[in-house]
Amino acid sequence: MAITATPLSPRFGAEISGVDISRPLDGETIQALIAEQDKWGVTVYRDTGLDDDAQIRFANYFGHLESLPPRDGRPRIYLFNAGNLGPDGEINWAESAMRYRKGDMLWHTDSSFMDLRTSYSMLRAVEVPASGGPTCFADTRWAYDDLPQDVKDKIENLECEHSLWWSRKQAGADITREQIEERHRPIHKLVHVHKGSGRKTIYAGAHCYKVVGWDWDESRELIDYLNAFATQDKYTIKVDYAVGDMVIWDNLAVFHRGGGFEWSERRDMRRATVREAPAPDHEDDPFGELFSNAPPIVAKA
Ligand SMILES: [Fe+2]
Numbered sequence: 001m002a003i004t005a006t007p008l009s010p011r012f013g014a015e016i017s018g019v020d021i022s023r024p025l026d027g028e029t030i031q032a033l034i035a036e037q038d039k040w041g042v043t044v045y046r047d048t049g050l051d052d053d054a055q056i057r058f059a060n061y062f063g064h065l066e067s068l069p070p071r072d073g074r075p076r077i078y079l080f081n082a083g084n085l086g087p088d089g090e091i092n093w094a095e096s097a098m099r100y101r102k103g104d105m106l107w108h109t110d111s112s113f114m115d116l117r118t119s120y121s122m123l124r125a126v127e128v129p130a131s132g133g134p135t136c137f138a139d140t141r142w143a144y145d146d147l148p149q150d151v152k153d154k155i156e157n158l159e160c161e162h163s164l165w166w167s168r169k170q171a172g173a174d175i176t177r178e179q180i181e182e183r184h185r186p187i188h189k190l191v192h193v194h195k196g197s198g199r200k201t202i203y204a205g206a207h208c209y210k211v212v213g214w215d216w217d218e219s220r221e222l223i224d225y226l227n228a229f230a231t232q233d234k235y236t237i238k239v240d241y242a243v244g245d246m247v248i249w250d251n252l253a254v255f256h257r258g259g260g261f262e263w264s265e266r267r268d269m270r271r272a273t274v275r276e277a278p279a280p281d282h283e284d285d286p287f288g289e290l291f292s293n294a295p296p297i298v299a300k301a
Contacts, residue, residue: 003029005036005043012139012254013237014040021058021246022049030061037062037120038196041253042137042237047244048124052079052270055124055246059272062120062248066111066273082123082269091266103171104258106206107138107231109251110273113164113207114290115186120274121256122248125241129265134240135247138255140202141194143230147202151225152191159212160204160223161185165295167206179295180209187212190226194253202230205255230255241269252276 005014016036019029037043050058056078059065068077084101086092111118123135144152163185169175190211194201204226211219238259239247249256261267 003032003036005040007040008042008044008239009237011142011235012040013042013044013137013239015044015046017046020049021045022051022054024057025061034062034196037248037250038194038253041139041141041197042239042247042249044239045246045248046242048246049244050124050246055079055122055270055272059120059122059274062122063274063276064278066118066275079270079272082271083127083267084263085127085266085268091264093263098263099168099171099173101258103167103173103206105260106167106170107136107227107255107257108167108205108207109203109255111251112162112188112203112205113167113186117188117276118251118273119276120248120250122246122272122274124246124270124272125243125268126270127266127268128241128243129261129267131262131265132240132259133261133267133269134238134259135249136236136238136257136259137249138231138236139253140204140230140235140255141197141199141253143232143235144191144200144202147229155190155202155222155226158190158214159187160190160219161187161209161212162207163209164207164290166209170206173295175295183293183295185209192252194250196250197253199253201253202226203252204230227255 003016003018005016007014014036016033019033065078070076084091110121163180163183165175165180165183169180188203190203191200192203204223208223210216211222
């Protein structure tokens with residue numbers, strides 16, 4: 001059966017069928033799937049039959065995976081917990097966990113607070129609440145195309161600082177701007193050419209803190225405008241999950257946000273994450289370093 005892409009909207013997002021991604025794939029099939037991904041920005045695979053190992057194997061076809069190095073007897077981790085369960089497999093009621101997920105409900109692009117950008121995020125549904133928990137996506141390439149020319153001219157060569165703590169502050173975390181500014185803030189171009197499609201796109205979202213060289217008010221006015229512009233309904237789609245589904249999005253072409261669900265229901269979502277480029281040293285531990293330097297309010301709970 002041939003690989004088929006069924007559009008989820010006229011502009012972006014497609015459901016992919018005709019391929020069993022739970023089995024090892026040949027090079028031609030992998031290239032065809034990457035091409036669909038680069039074109040559509042978001043791809044949805046239903047009822048995949050993937051388990052953890054098969055998800056990791058499939059994700060590796062797309063590039064170098066983000067991971068947490070082995071520590072305290074546990075092995076290297078390639079799948080990030082994007083649900084509401086703790087390490088014991090039970091619902092995690094810690095305030096910090098709930099607040100962290102609240103931050104995910106703001107429009108953002110994964111890991112823009114890291115020096116090495118993330119390209120593809122691959123989220124697999126293992127347990128799905130009856131109350132929902134969709135992911136919404138906004139295509140920032142389409143939004144960029146529609147920006148007024150004077151805005152395009154203004155933002156063409158700008159760079160921005162990004163901070164995880166800024167998005168958490170917006171989600172209600174008690175962090176001061178001073179605390180944010182004591183910490184490393186990676187710098188990324190505000191407009192870049194999306195390699196996969198050759199189209200220009202906006203790289204901002206909820207982690208985007210400040211325009212380099214601009215004052216605070218001016219920065220926020222521009223970033224807030226771009227985030228609001230890019231996430232107008234006409235640029236967005238919503239994807240619901242059933243157990244076994246997996247959604248892949250390209251953080252260099254779309255913004256996303258988590259939809260609401262009842263915290264009292266179990267939600268087990270596992271994410272493999274592909275970097276734009278390989279880490280210079282595979283053994284690096286950027287996430288450990290980031291969290292060891294977290295503001296106290298975040299580290300506490
Ligand atoms: Fe995310």
